[in-house]
Amino acid sequence: MKKLLIFLLPVFAVIGLIVFNACKSADNGSANEAANAGLTLPTGFSAVAVADNLGSARHLVVTPENDIYVHLAGTKSGKGILVLHEEGDKTTLKSSFANFGGTGIAIKNGYLYASDNTEVFRYKLNEKEEVINPDKPEKIVTGLLSRRMHEPKAIALDNDGNIYVNIGAYSNICSDYDPNKKGGPILDSAAGIWQFKADKPDQHYGDGIRYAGGLRNVVGLAWNQQDNQLFVMQHGRDALHDLFPNLYTVHQSAELPAECMFALKKGDNAGWPYVYYDWMQHKNLLGPEYGGDGKKPADSKFIDPVAAYPGHYAPDGLLFYTGNQFPEKYKNGAFIAFHGSWNRAPEPQAGYCVVFQPFKNGKPDGKWEVFADGFAGTEAQKASGRAVHRPCGLAQGPDGSLYVTDDNKGTIYKITYKK
Amino acid sequence: MKIKLIGTVLVICSLFFSYGYAQVKHATKPVHHGSSVAMVNGKKVYTQICIACHMADGGGMSNMNPPLINTSYVLGDKTTLIKIVLNGFKEDVEINGQKYSNNMTPHSDLKDQQIADVLTFVRKSFGNKASAVSVAEVKKVRAANVTK
Structure with missing residues (x-):
């Protein structure tokens, strides 16, 4: 018996290993992942990937004819805008154009607007919202600053013939440019939202208006039709602990400052680099570079955010939902695409989700909630910052579906609701 | 009795093997x-x-x-x-x-x-x-x- 056991030991071991591995692969639940394209959503919602491997898909728009214009960060075969046609939850590549990559893209009053890192162009559309002359865009804005950091020029349009362009600060916190703390010298030409005419060619800084300043970097911005007002999502500063280890713990540095939603009026100053918002204390605070200590309040001349989110989540897309497909609570509320963090280490990275912010009478009302999650992949992939997909752009389809781009793998998700 | 014994051995073996598996994985970390x-x-x-x-x-x-x-x-x-x-x-x-x-x-x-x-x-x-x-x-x- 003993001899037999010794002989059988390795056999059992092999069986054990096979069983063990079989259990492991069953745990991966690939069938589950395929449902909803790997996303977790509230009850009643479902998701499909209508496109995949597009490259770095940034912002997008969907037309009433179910054409999807996707702006790529760079160019693919020399083209920076892809036109996909969607039918039955699948897309085909209809065409591609634009010899520039970038982030901003929008449709307004018969034109498609798109930006690269220094300019804004527009293309006339036909009655089916197709670009008439893809090789000859009209240059609307030119010569915007782009200095390596926060380069994308995200755009939004109002109902009065204006276009709003983000010009991000080419700095984390301006200290390189302001060693004597006399005031951020880069604020005259960056770190704000500029307003230009939507139909006037070749506008430069002098032709535009510095609409709102003290915004470190904005990628997600949208015109709120209820308020007739511009809303923006600011990417907050980094490295509170790294730069001021005596004032901020590693944990505080991961959670702070808040990523902020601002409702802007002309002339507003959101306070960067002098202030930051602490979402745990619910206060606008004086920045440590300018005498702050994590408690001293900011000067009240700087506007407060209308909503705040955890640090470093990186809001890259903002959309006000005006469709009729989703349940009533979503109507006129905001969806925010959070690209996900890299500046939370050694704490786990976070974000990589689409958040819903309830609104009432044109103002945020109540706590935000994670709407779509799972873009990053496994918890380990999320925590390490090695996310598989990273949400970036948001668009509403003609039937009220929500579209989300991923600029890592180039997936486009379509999220729908069924009662 | 025999089945019970074999079952026990099987469990022990698989435990032993997964432990060994983990050890092997551990050892493949970059050697300093x-x-x-x-x-x-x-x-x-x-x-x-x-x-x-x-x-x-x-x-x-x-x-x-x-x-x-x-x-x-x-x-x-x-x-x-x-x-x-x-x-x-x-x-x-x-x-x-x-x-x-x-x-x-x-x-x-x-x-x-x-x-x-x-x-x-x-x-x-x-x-x-x-x-x-x-x-x-x-x-x-x-x-x-x-x-x-």
């Missing part, structure tokens, strides 16, 4: 060459200073923070590497076709020993297999270092 003290202290500095941008796996973050894995900036000339730590880095850098653009702040406040340790750690971690950086080397570069 050089001074283990430098590695331990270097890791400490890395975790305090570098991890926020270059990430726990040394992979950096696309478009922003360059990776420290398999790049000539890390594996090549030690003087250049030491100077980056002392003076920071404010240029676009292209590694394997990807551009990285975030500025790195100078870390000249670190002691020579800390710089030697962290660079030794970086040159021998994340799959890198380059030689250690000594305190003497850091001292020499710092003495000759002209920031502007």
Whole structure:
């Protein structure tokens, strides 16, 4: 018996290993992942990937004819805008154009607007919202600053013939440019939202208006039709602990400052680099570079955010939902695409989700909630910052579906609701 | 009885095997060459200073923070590497076709020993297999270092 056991030991071991591995692969639940394209959503919602491997898909728009214009960060075969046609939850590549990559893209009053890192162009559309002359865009804005950091020029349009362009600060916190703390010298030409005419060619800084300043970097911005007002999502500063280890713990540095939603009026100053918002204390605070200590309040001349989110989540897309497909609570509320963090280490990275912010009478009302999650992949992939997909752009389809781009793998998700 | 015995043995064996499996996995982690003290202290500095941008796996973050894995900036000339730590880095850098653009702040406040340790750690971690950086080397570069 003993001899037999010794002989059988390795056999059992092999069986054990096979069983063990079989259990492991069953745990991966690939069938589950395929449902909803790997996303977790509230009850009643479902998701499909209508496109995949597009490259770095940034912002997008969907037309009433179910054409999807996707702006790529760079160019693919020399083209920076892809036109996909969607039918039955699948897309085909209809065409591609634009010899520039970038982030901003929008449709307004018969034109498609798109930006690269220094300019804004527009293309006339036909009655089916197709670009008439893809090789000859009209240059609307030119010569915007782009200095390596926060380069994308995200755009939004109002109902009065204006276009709003983000010009991000080419700095984390301006200290390189302001060693004597006399005031951020880069604020005259960056770190704000500029307003230009939507139909006037070749506008430069002098032709535009510095609409709102003290915004470190904005990628997600949208015109709120209820308020007739511009809303923006600011990417907050980094490295509170790294730069001021005596004032901020590693944990505080991961959670702070808040990523902020601002409702802007002309002339507003959101306070960067002098202030930051602490979402745990619910206060606008004086920045440590300018005498702050994590408690001293900011000067009240700087506007407060209308909503705040955890640090470093990186809001890259903002959309006000005006469709009729989703349940009533979503109507006129905001969806925010959070690209996900890299500046939370050694704490786990976070974000990589689409958040819903309830609104009432044109103002945020109540706590935000994670709407779509799972873009990053496994918890380990999320925590390490090695996310598989990273949400970036948001668009509403003609039937009220929500579209989300991923600029890592180039997936486009379509999220729908069924009662 | 016999079935019960076989069952028990099977469970024990599979436990033993998964344990062994875990051990094997453990052993495949990068073997640390050089001074283990430098590695331990270097890791400490890395975790305090570098991890926020270059990430726990040394992979950096696309478009922003360059990776420290398999790049000539890390594996090549030690003087250049030491100077980056002392003076920071404010240029676009292209590694394997990807551009990285975030500025790195100078870390000249670190002691020579800390710089030697962290660079030794970086040159021998994340799959890198380059030689250690000594305190003497850091001292020499710092003495000759002209920031502007």
